[in-house]
Amino acid sequence: MDILKELRESGLKVTIPRLRILQLFQEGKGKHLSADDVYRFLLTEKIDVGLATIYRVLMQFAEAGILFRRHFESGHAVFELNEGTHHDHLVCTICGQVDEFVDEGIERRQDEIAAERGFVLHEHALSLYGTCAVCTRQKQLLSKL
Numbered sequence: 001m002d003i004l005k006e007l008r009e010s011g012l013k014v015t016i017p018r019l020r021i022l023q024l025f026q027e028g029k030g031k032h033l034s035a036d037d038v039y040r041f042l043l044t045e046k047i048d049v050g051l052a053t054i055y056r057v058l059m060q061f062a063e064a065g066i067l068f069r070r071h072f073e074s075g076h077a078v079f080e081l082n083e084g085t086h087h088d089h090l091v092c093t094i095c096g097q098v099d100e101f102v103d104e105g106i107e108r109r110q111d112e113i114a115a116e117r118g119f120v121l122h123e124h125a126l127s128l129y130g131t132c133a134v135c136t137r138q139k140q141l142l143s144k145l
């Protein structure tokens, strides 16, 4: 994806912070980033942008359809690139790790359930909350001490 083109087409002015923030997502420095995460990345690069500004920029990207805003139960809103494909999430409530999955069976059932009720489905967001493999192992180790 061409960042400059993407920015211009969204009608947003091309500024250094906007460019850099969009780049962060494209570089794949973690796929699901909160405003805090972005703030920390920029700090390490000595780019001085306040948290409020970062949040505003992220929301502008979300409104422009460049990013998705996710509301996970376990904390702050996180953002990820809109890559034009759908996926669902597994969220670790201990470390915040976010994994993605797509399951044909689940997708199909949701369509069927909506259709049975004459409900026109626009979109869905499915998030499973629990403990990731790393945190589960850590818990088991600690319990043996």
Ligand SMILES: [Zn+2]
Binding pocket: 092, 093, 094, 095, 096, 097, 131, 132, 133, 134, 135, 136
């Ligand atoms: Zn975890």
Ligand SMILES: [Zn+2]
Binding pocket: 031, 032, 080, 087, 088, 089, 100
């Ligand atoms: Zn995702």
